[in-house]
Amino acid sequence: MSRRTLPDSVRTTHGSKAPWLALAGGILFLVSGMLSWSYDDRILGDLSIRFYPAGIQLYAMLFGVIGVILAVLLLRRPAWLSPARGLRILGTTGIVFVVWVIASIAYQSGGLINANEGGWVALVGAVLLTAGGHLSPEVDIDVRRWPRLSSTLEIVIIVVLMAILLFTVAYTLDIEDGVIFAAFLIALIGLAGGLLGTGFGDYLGFIGANNRRPLLLAAFLVAFLFPFTQDGSDANMSIATQVLIFAATALGLNIVVGLAGLLDLGYIAFLGTGAYVAAMLSSSGFATVGWKPPFVVVMLIGAATAATFGLIIGSPTLRVSGDYLAIVTLGFGEIFRLAMFNLDGNNGPDLTNGPNGIPAIPDLELLGFDFGEVHTVAGIPLGRFSNYYFILLLLLMFVMLVFTRLNNSRIGRGWVAIREDERAAEAMGVNVFGLKLLAFSVGAFLAGLAGTIKAHQDTSVSPDQYVFLESAFLLAAVVLGGMGTVVGVLVGATILKLLPEKLREVNDYRLLVFGLLLVVMMRFRPEGLVPSKRRQLEFHGEDEELSELLQAEHLQTEHLKPEQLEPEPLQGAK
């Protein structure tokens, strides 16, 4: 949203009060942590006792700490930081946080009367923080002018941040209570946003961009170390494997949707193809094919079958565009499900056992490594789900590799060109049909690959796992996270898979909630949570801030432009 939320006149007359408002807000937040939030002591980890802060009260106090820090910064008016932006984020999320907690207290204890003074004090604090942020003058910051650290120090920062990330994730997942979990997530967004919004976030992005390889390595190291924080517990690992498989599939879909710009509403069918192939070729007693090749071969067959299906439905349908393609793929998804439902021997060959599916698929065994067993590494037991977590992590890395490398190549440029202007792309010699078909079949290949692992991890396949809703969820992850980006899809997939698992109360309404979420997203941030630069421009072409920035860059180069055309021979034109 626009940064000009207030008229400048209001800012000039009341701007001097802003730091004091923010300071008061921060202090109120701190105080609220020491007060009672709830009359009922059985809910949300007991928020009823004064001067003895429990989880949620501690989070509120953290809001206070950051609020006070930002207010003090605001008083000192640094030219290189923008505490106002941080305060706005902190305050706004603070309001959401407090409202969520108060609403939960009222809901769980049967009335708003049970919400005690702490929450209301915190609410006032949050409003004051927000007001302080909005009243403060905007500081234009350019992190590129910040001092450069030595590259070793930058890498150390990355590693430390990644370690913090690892422990935060482990801590977050250990929160059992859904309401507290959501409250912590909101607090996390507010606190991190408040600190990073001041300009540190941009600076970290700048550091990250300068150290891509260490960043990537550290991120994977963190992901790899995650099972070791779980102490043999399978509860979180089970969710984590689901997130990973969902993320890997969604990222494959992002090649089709985000890079090539083709709307595929039946993508789950390709995942299903891989899963069914793996199930049929597995050593399950219900498997319908007698041949039992090693799993690596199964993976290739599954992926190749999915890619073939992709080619088969792609070659006639990719000539139609836009909405029509969506309808055709939607139909294909349903055809797949019905075919799996009916290939039970009564109608056609018995391949899938019909609605019963193929159960009792044994665990994977690769190179003598049994995925069903508990392995103990460095004294930490790693259970079945941890084993699958590792192989899925490898899969995700592979999909990411395919995604980024295709994106940054001749093919990726062709895809962007097709998205931008299909006719112009064709007139410039881009093989539009071929590239669309390629995107379609690469996406199908990756989904098929994921499916073969999924079959073993789920231990069964059945038609009802591959309904349209799953395709819609995959698409939602892509749209929510950001079309055409890797990180965005990872974020989107995590949100869509993790939240329903943790928020059991919301689970019944999850379709409603996700629907609302998507509508809100489309209104306020159509480019997704972590958008690619290009997508952002596509959606906000008229955005002043963005074009101002580019204008400045442009003017710099304009000065340097030669006045006259320099005649040069056109070399190698033939």
Next chain:
Amino acid sequence: MTVTDTPTTDREAGRVTVLQASNVTMRFGGLTAVDDVSMTVHEGEIVGLIGPNGAGKTTFFNCLTGMYIPTEGRVELGGELLPPKPLKVVRAGMARTFQNIRLFANMTALENVMVGRYCRTSAMALTSILRGPKFRREEEATRERAQELLDYVGLGRSGELLARNMPYGDQRRLEIARALATDPQILLLDEPTAGMNPRETEETMQLIFKIRDSGLAVVVIEHDMRFIFALCDRVLCLVRGSLLIEGSPGEVQSDHRVIEAYIGGDDEEETA
């Protein structure tokens, strides 16, 4: 370039024919947009295509570049019949720009030109994923060539700018660079100076001369008469889909029918 035929009947015998369009007719239902138009373009020649609005110039261009398949007639490029698909036409060596600029707005100038190299490069999915030395070489060569072409049209320092943020005149020149990136034998420019100020028009003229001197054939659609008569070796005037006159700029300029077609004369078709 291979010399496949040198028509001796032509006035400019001895020069290599690049493009030969014979009796091209394009009908949309009952409307005949292009009616029996023939055109021959030689190597190193600039041919102008003029005519009032709605005369069928752009439609004729679209017939040449495979965007439309002509109802009748044939188009030959370097003696070979042109395949009726834009993609294959580009590969065969004909590139074009658009009347309404059709750049890839959210790509940088350099990327736009690199897209033009698409049909002259070959890295496919597996090569792109494996990133062997061949891929890197090709990518590097693509980038270098694109930068070279940006320099060539005078946009050497604008490579990192998004196409959408470039000034109008630069966008027109970028479109030419993108078209040149496909290594064409013949370049079709659809109103390359529309909306330009006199200085930019002059620069564009110099650029087209430069392209011509490097051995390419150029066909230009333009409304700016001063520009077209100063630029072209030969001018064709289309009126209501059919060829009114073909000749040297001087001949066309002095032909009363051309003037009539433009300023109206007895015609009910008022054009501005």
